[in-house]
Amino acid sequence: MTRINVSPYADALWKGVGGHFDSFSEIIYEFIDNIISNYDKNKSMIRAAIINIEPVNTTNTIRVKIEDCGSGIENIEAALRLGDTSNRQTPLNEHGFGFKHALASANPENNRWIIYTRTEADLSNGQYKVVKAPYDFSIEEEIVSITTSPWPGRLNGSGTMFEFECSRELFNTLIQDRRGNPGVHKCLELLSWDLGYVYSNIIKEGRIALTILSSTVNYNSPVAAITPDWVGLYDPKEGKIKKSLDGNDVDIEFKFGEIKANDISSRHYQRNMSTSGLEVRINGRLLESNLLTDVWGVEQHNKYNHFLAQVNIISNNPDYLPKTRTSKNGIRIGDKKLLDLFRWVKSVMPEPPEKLSKEFSERELVKKLKEEKERHTRAVDKHIDNEFEVFRIRQTPVRVDLYVYDGTEVVLYEAKKGSADMKAFYQLLMYWDGAVDDEIEPSEGVLLAESFADGVVNLIEDFNNKTDAKGNRYKFVCKTWTEEGINF
Ligand SMILES: Nc1ncnc2c1ncn2[C@@H]1O[C@H](COP(=O)(O)OP(=O)(O)OP(=O)(O)O)[C@@H](O)[C@H]1O
Numbered sequence: 001m002t003r004i005n006v007s008p009y010a011d012a013l014w015k016g017v018g019g020h021f022d023s024f025s026e027i028i029y030e031f032i033d034n035i036i037s038n039y040d041k042n043k044s045m046i047r048a049a050i051i052n053i054e055p056v057n058t059t060n061t062i063r064v065k066i067e068d069c070g071s072g073i074e075n076i077e078a079a080l081r082l083g084d085t086s087n088r089q090t091p092l093n094e095h096g097f098g099f100k101h102a103l104a105s106a107n108p109e110n111n112r113w114i115i116y117t118r119t120e121a122d123l124s125n126g127q128y129k130v131v132k133a134p135y136d137f138s139i140e141e142e143i144v145s146i147t148t149s150p151w152p153g154r155l156n157g158s159g160t161m162f163e164f165e166c167s168r169e170l171f172n173t174l175i176q177d178r179r180g181n182p183g184v185h186k187c188l189e190l191l192s193w194d195l196g197y198v199y200s201n202i203i204k205e206g207r208i209a210l211t212i213l214s215s216t217v218n219y220n221s222p223v224a225a226i227t228p229d230w231v232g233l234y235d236p237k238e239g240k241i242k243k244s245l246d247g248n249d250v251d252i253e254f255k256f257g258e259i260k261a262n263d264i265s266s267r268h269y270q271r272n273m274s275t276s277g278l279e280v281r282i283n284g285r286l287l288e289s290n291l292l293t294d295v296w297g298v299e300q301h302n303k304y305n306h307f308l309a310q311v312n313i314i315s316n317n318p319d320y321l322p323k324t325r326t327s328k329n330g331i332r333i334g335d336k337k338l339l340d341l342f343r344w345v346k347s348v349m350p351e352p353p354e355k356l357s358k359e360f361s362e363r364e365l366v367k368k369l370k371e372e373k374e375r376h377t378r379a380v381d382k383h384i385d386n387e388f389e390v391f392r393i394r395q396t397p398v399r400v401d402l403y404v405y406d407g408t409e410v411v412l413y414e415a416k417k418g419s420a421d422m423k424a425f426y427q428l429l430m431y432w433d434g435a436v437d438d439e440i441e442p443s444e445g446v447l448l449a450e451s452f453a454d455g456v457v458n459l460i461e462d463f464n465n466k467t468d469a470k471g472n473r474y475k476f477v478c479k480t481w482t483e484e485g486i487n488f
C-alpha cells in the first residue's frame with residue numbers, strides 16, 4: 001500500500017473557499033460577528049468598531065479596514081486554519097470558516113489582504129503581529145515593533161484590524177436594484193442599514209458600537225439599529241418564554257404584529273412581500289427573514305404584507321442553537337431545532353393573519369370588556385353577549401358590539417377603538433331602535449371609545465330629549481375605555 005498525497009493547492013483552495021456570499025454586506029458581517037463574539041466573551045467595557053471604506057481610484061477597487069479594540073487574536077495559527085474551531089469564543093463563532101470565507105470572497109486573487117492584531121501582552125511589549133496575503137499552508141507571522149512602524153489603525157489598546165481590497169462590482173452589490181455606477185456615499189448608507197438591521201438587537205443592547213467612515217466621500221456615521229415600526233400586535237403579542245428545541249431548553253423572545261413601512265431604511269421592514277413574515281434571530285443576530293411557506297405552508301402573498309413575527313433564540317450553548325450554513329447567510333432548513341421552532345410558532349399562531357391588527361384589537365377589546373362584565377355582574381340570570389343581534393324579526397339581523405343584561409337592565413354598547421364619530425353614534429341608535437323593534441326595552445346605550453369627535457356629545461344630548469318607537473326616552477352616554485376599566 002502506498003499513501004497518496006491529496007492535500008489541495010493553497011491558491012486553488014482559496015478560490016474555492018471564496019464566492020460564498022451574494023453581497024458585500026454579508027462579507028462584512030463575518031468580521032462583525034467575530035468582533036461581537038470577542039466583546040461578549042471578554043465582557044468588554046468599550047465595544048467600538050470602525051469600518052473604514054475608501055475607493056482606490058488607480059485600481060478601481062475598494063479598500064476596506066475593519067478595526068476593533070478587543071483582546072486581539074491569541075492564536076493566529078488556529079484562527080487562519082480552515083475549519084479550526086478551537087478558538088471559539090461564543091456561539092457567534094461557529095464553523096471556523098468565517099473570515100477566511102470573507103477574505104477569499106472579497107479578494108479571490110489572494111493578493112490584497114492583511115491582518116494586524118495585538119493582544120494585551122503584545123501591547124505591553126510595544127509590538128503587534130501582521131499576517132498578509134497570499135494564503136498558504138505556512139504563512140509568515142511578522143512581529144512589528146511600534147517604534148519602527150506605529151499601529152496602522154485608529155484605536156488604542158489591544159485589538160485587531162482586517163484590511164483587504166475588493167472589486168468595485170462586489171461593492172456595488174450593496175445596491176441590488178439599481179443600474180449604473182452608484183455613488184460610494186449611497187452605498188455606505190445602504191451598508192449602514194443592512195448592519196443596523198442584522199445587528200439591531202445587539203446594537204440596542206450596547207454589545208457593539210459600529211461606525212462607518214470614509215474620508216474620500218466624507219462619510220462618518222454611527223450605525224443605528226433598524227427596527228420595525230409596529231402599529232399593533234397579534235396574539236400571543238410579545239414576551240419571553242423557555243422552550244425546548246430538539247430536547248434543549250432555550251429562551252425565546254417573540255413579537256407578533258402589524259408593521260408600517262420603515263421610514264429610515266427603504267430596504268427593511270417595508271410592509272411588502274419581501275420584508276414580511278417570520279424573522280429568526282440567534283442571540284440577537286439575524287439569521288433568516290421573510291419566512292412564510294416554511295412555517296405555515298402558505299404561498300407568499302401581498303395579503304400578508306403587514307404581518308411580521310420576530311423570534312430571537314437565546315442560549316450560550318452553541319449545541320442548543322439551530323445550525324447556520326457555513327456562510328451564515330441562512331439557517332439549514334431541515335434542522336430539527338428549527339423545525340421545533342417553526343412548530344411552536346405555528347401552534348401559537350395557526351395562520352398568518354390576513355386582517356390588520358387594528359380591526360382585530362377592537363374585537364379583542366370588546367371581548368375583554370365582556371369578561372370584565374361577566375366578572376362583575378352577580379345576577380344568576382345575567383346575559384352578556386358579544387354576538388347578540390337586533391332586527392331579528394325583520395330577517396336581516398345586525399350584531400350589537402356588546403349586550404349586557406345584569407338581571408334588571410339591558411345596556412347596549414357600540415365600541416370604537418379610537419375616536420367615535422357621528423356614524424358610530426348612529427350605529428348605537430340603530431342598535432337601540434332594532435332592540436325596540438324586537439320588543440326589548442334598553443335602559444342605556446353606551447358609546448364606548450377612546451375619544452369623541454366634535455359634535456358627537458351634543459348630538460347625543462339632543463337625542464336624549466327624544467323618545468323611541470315605544471315612547472320611551474333614549475338614554476345614551478359616552479364612555480371611555482379607561483372608565484370601563486379597560487386599558488390598552
Ligand atoms: N476581531 C477578532 N478579535 C479576536 N479574535 C478574532 C477576531 N476575528 C477572528 N478571531 C478569532 O479567529 C477565529 C476564526 O474566525 P472565523 O471567523 O474564521 O471562524 P469562527 O468565527 O470561529 O467560525 P465561523 O465560521 O462561524 O465564523 C475565531 O474563532 C476567533 O477566535
Ligand SMILES: [Mg+2]
Pocket residue numbers: 030033034092093094097098099
Ligand atoms: Mg467568525
